[in-house]
Amino acid sequence: MKQALWDGVLRVVDSLKNSQPGHFSSRDAAHYNADETSVTCDMRMGQDDGTSTVYRITITVEASEDSADDFWTEPSPHPGIWRQPADCEPERRVVVDGQHYTIGPGNSGGFGxxxxxxxxxxxxxxxxxDLWSQGTIPPKHRGRYPDNARFVPQETEPFVLNLGEPE
Known part of the structure; x- marks a missing residue:
């Protein structure tokens, strides 16, 4: 985690106005909090007049959970552009092993x-x-969208490579 946080600091530094790699006159050591979810570093950029501009950079990583309630319970705010599960007609809804799919109108070519x-x-x-995936149904919403189908394995013909006529 420390390396990822420090890499984040360096990306911010490189984006600063007037910044050029190696242009900083000094930087202090990274200061990590106890659980290593944030890092703070001071970067000094020397100015032509002898002063320095000091940038205090803090990168924080916060984890949270999003059950995607809007996606799984509300109709799409953009009808016709993106079909959310709540928009799906029941006969076009496919749920296999907790994965939600929609059968498209037949001319869009979902999954290529x-x-x-x-x-x-x-x-x-x-x-x-024309099958489209909306992803894994979060546990909170699986009661609303129970499995209703299975994929039937397709028989495949053996692949024969024809290298021409034998001599």
Whole structure:
């Protein structure tokens, strides 16, 4: 973690106005807090008039959890641009192993147009070349979006490399 924090300080330093790598006249040692989630460093940049501009740089890392409530419970604020799970018509909703997918209208080519055979628990079998992923459903929202299908493995034909006629 210390190296990542120090790398963050150096990126900030390089972005400062009038900064050039190695242009600083001095910098103090990095000061880390006890749990190593922040680092503070003073950087002195010498000026033409003999003074120095001192930059005190503090980089802090704070971890938090976001259950993405807006994404999983609200309709998209941009209808037609991005389909959120709440926008999805039930017959187009595919949930496999806690992953949420939407079957598109058929002309967008989700997953690069790859073929998916989907067996729904209600008995439907759907083949699509327009499947879109909304990602893993957070535990908090899995009751709202339970698994409703499975992917049917596709049989693949053996690949034969034809190198021309034998001599």
């Amino acid at each position: 147009g790859r073929r998916f055979d989907i067996k729904f628990f209600d008995g439907r079998l759907v083949t699509t070349h």
